[in-house]
Amino acid sequence: MTQLSAWDHPEPLALDSAPLPEYGTGSLADLLPTVAAGMGVPGLTATITELTPADRVCVFLVDGLGWEQLRDHPDEAPFLTSLLAGSRGGTGRPLTAGYPATTATSLASVGTGLPPGLHGLPGYTVRNPATGELMNQLRWQPYTEPRPWQPYPTVFQLAHEAGVHAAQVSSPVFAQTPLTKVALSGGSFHGRLTGEERMDLAARQLAAGDRSLVYTYYAELDGAGHRYGLASDTWRGQLMYVDRLAQRLAEQLPPRSALYVTADHGMVDIPFDEEHRIDFDADWELSAGVALLGGEGRARHVYAVPGAANDVLTCWREVLGEQFWVASRDEAIAAGWFGPHVDERVYARLGDVIAAAHDDVLIIASEREPKESALVGNHGSMTPAEQLVPLLEVRS
Numbered sequence: 001m002t003q004l005s006a007w008d009h010p011e012p013l014a015l016d017s018a019p020l021p022e023y024g025t026g027s028l029a030d031l032l033p034t035v036a037a038g039m040g041v042p043g044l045t046a047t048i049t050e051l052t053p054a055d056r057v058c059v060f061l062v063d064g065l066g067w068e069q070l071r072d073h074p075d076e077a078p079f080l081t082s083l084l085a086g087s088r089g090g091t092g093r094p095l096t097a098g099y100p101a102t103t104a105t106s107l108a109s110v111g112t113g114l115p116p117g118l119h120g121l122p123g124y125t126v127r128n129p130a131t132g133e134l135m136n137q138l139r140w141q142p143y144t145e146p147r148p149w150q151p152y153p154t155v156f157q158l159a160h161e162a163g164v165h166a167a168q169v170s171s172p173v174f175a176q177t178p179l180t181k182v183a184l185s186g187g188s189f190h191g192r193l194t195g196e197e198r199m200d201l202a203a204r205q206l207a208a209g210d211r212s213l214v215y216t217y218y219a220e221l222d223g224a225g226h227r228y229g230l231a232s233d234t235w236r237g238q239l240m241y242v243d244r245l246a247q248r249l250a251e252q253l254p255p256r257s258a259l260y261v262t263a264d265h266g267m268v269d270i271p272f273d274e275e276h277r278i279d280f281d282a283d284w285e286l287s288a289g290v291a292l293l294g295g296e297g298r299a300r301h302v303y304a305v306p307g308a309a310n311d312v313l314t315c316w317r318e319v320l321g322e323q324f325w326v327a328s329r330d331e332a333i334a335a336g337w338f339g340p341h342v343d344e345r346v347y348a349r350l351g352d353v354i355a356a357a358h359d360d361v362l363i364i365a366s367e368r369e370p371k372e373s374a375l376v377g378n379h380g381s382m383t384p385a386e387q388l389v390p391l392l393e394v395r396s
């Protein structure tokens with residue numbers, strides 16, 4: 001099957017045809033440094049130049065709310081849609097998530113203000129060079145000491161040290177997680193179970209300082225997309241709920257505030273057939289010479305057995321190259337997929353071969369990843385549907 005399609009289209013996708021994240025001008029990693037620099041926090045630069053500084057800033061991150069999906073659903077999201085046009089005194093534009101477009105990577109980019117090549121959470125799962133095992137960056141399994149893994153301070157910590165009131169308002173389950181510690185800590189964490197409670201408390205936290213930086217989060221739109229897809233009533237219902245949450249928060253903003261509604265990534269629905277879901281666990285060609293399969297269906301890190309990296313690259317490019325951007329580690333770094341610089345400690349976490357989906361396809365692994373392989377909605381790659389997230393502004 002895969003050989004046939006390679007025969008039909010022998011030219012692999014050129015790596016420079018991948019739409020790169022806009023690191024340094026318009027990526028998620030640029031948001032908090034921009035707003036914190038606007039409050040006078042030292043050592044940070046405002047790289048999203050059209051944002052006007054505000055003394056109090058709240059970032060509401062909606063997991064899985066892509067720019068394109070929002071624009072496709074104005075009826076479900078009338079409030080957020082009104083912000084697209086900037087009709088409430090703000091501006092609406094997309095940001096790029098960063099590569100890969102996945103939650104752990106994006107939350108680290110948001111919180112540290114750094115691209116993945118520096119913060120070092122460059123995938124859903126990546127190889128831990130110290131153990132040779134895959135490590136899940138979202139669940140932090142198997143447990144790894146958090147600080148050596150991500151040693152940079154968060155923007156919340158820098159803001160807190162500069163006298164800004166910094167706070168995160170999220171689900172109580174995230175209070176003590178290593179991902180929160182390395183990506184989103186600094187100031188105080190407040191766990192609240194419901195979306196409404198989080199919005200109300202985020203507004204109060206915003207008012208608690210003359211200068212304040214507040215982060216709040218909602219997860220279930222992403223969960224609905226993964227389980228039921230973007231076309232489902234469940235996903236649409238979640239979007240309607242998110243829209244009401246954003247409006248509820250916007251209506252409680254204290255004076256001199258800016259609210260930014262954004263997301264960690266978008267999503268694409270992938271059909272359930274062999275053509276769209278290539279099963280690594282059933283494909284002897286793709287698995288030859290591969291020691292570990294990392295990442296996720298649309299953004300794979302492929303770790304070769306010693307000496308096999310070139311063979312794996314050649315094979316993956318031949319078999320998948322017209323549906324995926326297939327790069328060696330050094331090619332992906334040189335192309336800037338992970339940002340302008342990749343730290344030494346991050347380098348070995350990246351796959352020997354990196355495959356980013358261009359078409360509506362997945363590399364599933366039905367045996368080693370049965371749950372992930374059954375998801376309807378997926379994300380990770382550089383296509384606009386996954387990569388573009390909203391940056392919607394409300395000012396008081």
Ligand SMILES: [Zn+2]
Binds near residue numbers: 064222226
């Ligand atoms: Zn997700």
